[in-house]
Amino acid sequence: MNPRTRLWLVAVGLAGVAALLVAACLDLPHFGGDRHPYGDRAVHTSLDRHTANTIASVNFDQRAFDTLGETTILFAAVVGCVVLLRQTRDEHRARPAPADVAPPVRRYALLVLPVALLVGLYVIAHGQLSPGGGFQGGVVAATSLHLLYLGADYRALERIRPVGLFEVGDALSASAYLVTGFAGLIGGTAFLANTLLPYGTFNTLSSGGTVPLLNAAVGMEVACAVVVLLARFLDQAVEIEEENGK
Secondary structure, eight states, rough: HHHHHHHEEEEEEEEHHHHHHHHHHHEEEEEOOSSHHHHHHHHHHHEEEEEEEEHHHHIIITHHHHHHHHHHHHHHHHHHHHHOOOTTEEEOOOOOOOOOOOOOHHHHHHHHHHHHHHHHHHHHHHHTTSSSSSHHHHHHHHHTTTHHHSSHHHHHHHHHHOOHOOOOOOOOHHHHHHHHHHHHEEEETTOOTTTTOOOOOTSTTTTTTTHHHHHHHHHHHHHHHHHHHHHHTTTOOOEOOOOTTO
């Protein structure tokens, strides 16, 4: 296929997407109006399935398959990062230099670390009840561990952050999301359908059916993925050793 034909195909495709986008925008409810069909349906379904946080209901129930795609993209990004940033034969790790951090910042980092970690875990656990969820809480929990790099040094961070375990945790968490979906198929319903567990009492940790399970799986997957990504980027402080030993 020559470049001219490819350009024509791209132009036709973009024109079609533009036409669909314009048609969709013209049919949107007016800003500030009282007609919000998608919002009304989402809220009704969320309350019907005892999920207090409508956003969590959309992410892990009404559009759980889309969330699976987002989780898979993050997992694939981590795998690609691990492969591309792996240590090669002509590299060796240099001794990490201590971070030049002011003493007040060190004390503050050590003080905030357990609080930030607790907040991240709380946001994950209460994702179906209050604003937040697995994605947000996972990032908070993962980055909170790296406050130890500011509060102490890189070796202290390595001791509490065994990268191999977090890589396994990333894979297991992503698999747990899939297993929950397949459990619905085994139970005679659709993939990722929220019919596997009872909906429970509204506004409690056990409410929402499978929403808490999927939210927790995503929270742990995001936390492990961010830890692995940051570890690989930080480990790039390596020294290239030439073949002649210079």
